[in-house]
Amino acid sequence: MKIDRRSFLAFVLGGAAGTALSPLPWKLTDDLAIWTQNWPWTPVPQDGEVTYLNSTCTLCPGGCGIRVRKVDERVVNIEGMQGHPVNDGGLCTLGLAGVQLLYGPTRVTSPMKKVNGSWRKISWDAAIAEVVEKLSDLRAKGLPNTVACISESDRGTVAELFNRFLTVYGSPNFIRTPSIQDSYELALYLTQGVPAMAGFDVGNADFILSFGSGFIEGWESPVYMFKANSKLRDHNGRMDQVEPRLSKTAAKSDKWIAINPGTEGALALGLAHVIIKENLYNREFVAAYSSGFEAHKKIVIDGYPPDIVAKITGVDTATITALARDFAGARKPLAICGRGKGKTPGSLQEFLAVHTLNALMGNINKAGGIWAVPEPDYISWPELGMDNVASTGMQQRRVDGAGSDKYPHARYLLNRLPEVINSSQDSPIQMLLVASANPRYTLADSQSVAKAFEKIPLVVSFSSFMDETTVNADMILPNHVYLERYEDVPAARGFPKPIISLAQAVVDPLWNTRHSGDVIIQIAKQLGGPIADAFHWDSYHACLEESLADKWDTLVEKGYWIDEEFVAADWAEAFETESGKFEFTSKEIDALPQYNPLKAKGDETFYPLVLIPYDSMRLTDGYIGSPPFLVKSLEAYILQTNDVLVEVNPTTAKEYGLDDGSVAILRTPKGNARVKVQHYDGIMPGVIAMPRGLGHSAYDKFLAGKGANYNALIDVLEDPASGYDAAWGIRARLAKA
């Protein structure tokens, strides 16, 4: 057959038309669509039996009740517990993303030992034996006090077990990580003579005056404060924020009072001046239940008239006077302090200034005020039988200097530890136990911290995660994560009533981890003698059940135990000071260096700007790293690819030729970082701000290597009155890259 042009075209066109009219192309398109939607690597979640278990979130000291949803043995979701006194169904970003920590890629899956710089898995028996050997060794040498422990908390059975172990072993060096509870406890102790935790009856206040606190950004128990803020809105209450930057708290406040950074205490004293001068204070409280008022009055009347305060703070006199009158005119005014989430203890005199403002209004231990909440007292273990080594060791000075003549009031001074180690030939700490803390990341001046930690011959981490401290440790004895373990939560930070909650194991441990409480008991038992005798329990679980005694059943069933009837002590019984009254001033307070706004470190000519940090609910800045959902939820004005954005006022940016979005180098006396410039009207000219919680070198690819760590850029600023770290910022320079 001859194929000519005509028949060829007829064949091709006819074939094309025929195919088009047949179902074939449609079938192929459909198949293609189905095929592209059936990638075998797209997971199909397994179905199963759904159960709900009550527990407590321990990712921060907030103490929220949680309800964990499981499908068969998988944990798929965490919700807030309805009706829980702290969070009543609400939950923060971190608590909601908790499952990602359980199943995430940064878990430590087995005990490990560093051999020639790399990690090797070892058995629990071998790991514990090695730790025990080192401990016996140091004890035999008469150096028990060279063992230290860093822990986020000093309350609750696990922290108490660590502390008990150190004591009976012979070391006074149990160190709690710093936070505003250091300053609040001290302020309560000095003015009211009580060892107590600060509780805030925010739900009943009608005017909250916050001196830089991130009231709705993670200050104290975050969700409790969120709820209180909403209650305030419902009752037409008022919240004013004093801060150099328009934070989220400032943005949601009724009035944002922009203040020169670091001068908040002066404003508090200025308000006291107006309140006293205009006789707006609570006469009954001051007359009958306080002492030292006249001396305090003299200090604020002479030293802090509005015009002087205006000069220090940059807040004009009219605002100061009006604010003082409004505050004093409110029915339940409450002043709070501790910047941001309260990670830095801050200046003691500033805390005293704010606390005495509450006292002037008689708002101590009253509805809507600040309450002295007694320390939890359910842990009563048998007395320790101390041997000679232990007694001698315990008589040694604390390595951080807390309680010494120079720092008589401080209980723990972790901020001083790096300097102490770096300034001595041999490290005064030969062995360091780190439990629920990540000091390599969270302490100021990361370089010095790293240097100090390198000098410690043996660092043992109890972390569940490969955080900065753990990666650089010598041995890891990994704890279960909170969803795999039982633990008591002895209080909820800032919550005005005594509450004990129970974290319950909702899932079997995924990896070869062990409860830190058990590990300490096992170490003690192997050390033998009086140390073993101090730990009579077979397991941590037995210890926990025994400690919680009659509360155990309630805790297992409900998840929490609360002293519902609790009301803070009446003024007549509340104060255990020498005078038996609230002390505006006293011998002890007079002995402290007077209030002076602390200046940021750094040379003003070379570092013309001031860098301050800010906290975000979408970033963790404690020992738990941000899980992927948190990093994902970050605003585009916080992180862009791997660059953190630094907020600069447009007028300042213009002065230094910094375009919006441009790359710049941020320099401080402690370090440099590559950053991006973010023009922001809400930041005071001359001040720049960056978020805390970025710049991790450890953790997974979703967090590591993103942005810069604020802590690596700042230095410790020792509070002359307490020794605590009072750094609120540092001088800085920002230049085009």
Place this chain on the structure above:
Amino acid sequence: MKQENSKKFGMVIDLDKCTGCGSCMVACMAENNVPFREDDTDKLLSISWMRVYTLTNGQPFPRTEACYLPRPCMQCEGHGGHSPCVSVCPATATDYDMETGIVSQIYTRCFGCRYCMAACPYHVRQFNWWDPLWPDGMERSLNPNVSVRMRGVVEKCSFCIHRYQLAKDRAYAEDRRELEEDEYQTACAQACPAGAITFGDLNNPEHAVHQMVKPDNKHGGKPHAKNTFRLLERLGTNAKVYYLSSRDWVRHAGDNYLKNEGILKHS
């Protein structure tokens, strides 16, 4: 089904209470198996059914003000169920359910033309440019009530409709036909630590959402309560997400006025 007898699930977000913390976003991601990537900072490519925007009043220091605005799917009804996205979908992968007032999305029908993304005035819809991948072991956290979306399809907020179905199943099992208000709540409403999100049936006068906005169904659901507004009201999308704010400039920023308006930033 006739509109009067049907349900119209809607949401009221109190911007005076919202703190911009992001709990709604994270709760949503965890509930709905939203994938995450190593770099999720380009917000035009990052999938988030709920997104919290930051609005500012554009004033210089220290008169600057800011407000945070959570934005789920508005579940537009348009006129008679003609939502902007539903009208343009060539695959019938998205539909307006007259019984609940929820705009559905059927992933296996979607072939990724993204017309709906162009049509949606709220940037609610997002496209899966990449395979959803979880680090080894993390897929154990996935919720079996919500299917994982594959590369090449569009997804969006569903008002957690699977929770409605589960609640209804439970009710039927207990021989009930009607749900209590708290039996069906979205993950974001449940998680919000500030209690800023209220969810319920706008057609039910006993539900909080109805009382808070007093919607006028005869006039496209316009809110009658004080300080309430909807986003881009003038487009006539007849959205079911209402906002409350006592600040004038925030309410003003809710629609496209030409001059002197607040600046809407990408979150």
